[in-house]
């Protein structure tokens with residue numbers, strides 16, 4: 001069941017914190033408030049069984065605080081499974097800052113946020129997400145070592161988005177191999193929704209391969225820029241999800257596969273970078289399965305970025321990062337097959353593998369402590 005957190009009555013009638021549906025065994029949630037800088041942030045630590053909770057910080061002008069909390073909870077849970085399925089020794093965490101990244105973000109705010117991250121002593125390690133860039137992470141680095149995705153000039157690995165895009169491209173090709181028996185994307189009509197850091201590089205890969213790429217974004221400047229660079233067609237209509245297409249690549253925010261969009265979708269494959277694409281994992285995953293639409297699980301195919309920032313912690317080796325990211329192709333094929341063989345949704349198949357790894361590590365920990 002998807003959660004409706006938009007009416008006050010519904011919020012009051014549910015237990016407003018631990019009882020809400022996005023709360024799913026999260027270990028710790030930290031509310032960060034600083035009047036001087038205007039910082040209002042939520043750090044959500046979902047799980048640290050496999051290692052410290054690593055996940056980016058998103059700055060977004062949320063409709064309300066409830067919506068921000070839900071985003072943090074859902075995103076941090078996704079990070080747990082992303083790292084687990086990718087074989088990284090990391091837990092899942094994520095932070096959100098409430099506000100407009102264009103007009104409200106200041107260096108003072110970023111440093112203050114860094115102090116809150118530091119107060120968790122490494123249990124949570126941050127990075128960039130929507131509304132953040134490497135310069136912001138450099139500011140956080142001034143006050144805490146628990147940050148990744150800092151500039152190359154400062155010893156970091158820089159912007160992880162191109163690697164994320166490469167992983168999404170690999171996942172998309174794997175889904176095409178599974179669906180069409182060929183992973184060649186030439187002439188496929190592919191809609192990329194959101195041409196920000198990841199979307200743009202994905203468009204580059206797709207146009208290089210000769211796909212017919214259509215792009216959509218709420219930011220007109222981005223559209224013009226990406227369109228002129230890669231000769232991608234700008235979507236002019238008002239209802240992208242109902243357009244005839246082969247592949248839909250959600251690369252903006254989450255939950256675009258929802259009650260409104262799902263029955264209109266004409267794509268045969270969904271493969272994109274956005275986190276939490278399914279508004280309701282069980283229900284919408286099942287509907288996609290019933291409609292024969294191959295859904296490449298988001299947390300599996302968008303793991304390139306976390307592979308990249310993890311390498312920053314472990315010692316940066318670009319060729320190893322690219323190899324691990326390329327491996328998303330093989331893992332995606334395995335998961336799509338597993339889902340088909342077992343009659344479960346692709347999301348469930350991926351989740352089961354990730355959960356098994358966490359459970360095994362938890363069992364190891366508890367046997368060691370007895």
Ligand SMILES: NC(=O)c1ccc[n+]([C@@H]2O[C@H](COP(=O)([O-])OP(=O)(O)OC[C@H]3O[C@@H](n4cnc5c(N)ncnc54)[C@H](O)[C@@H]3O)[C@@H](O)[C@H]2O)c1
Nearest residue numbers: 130160161164194196197198217218219252273274275305
């Ligand atoms: N950057 C990474 O390495 C990385 C890694 C894993 C997952 N992701 C996820 O991928 C997605 C994109 O990340 P990014 O770093 O490219 O972010 P970004 O902020 O650079 O780009 C997002 C783009 O989406 C556009 N957008 C927002 N709402 C939209 C809407 N309703 N319709 C169309 N366009 C819309 C924005 O204008 C922007 O251009 C996010 O969901 C993020 O969480 C990113």
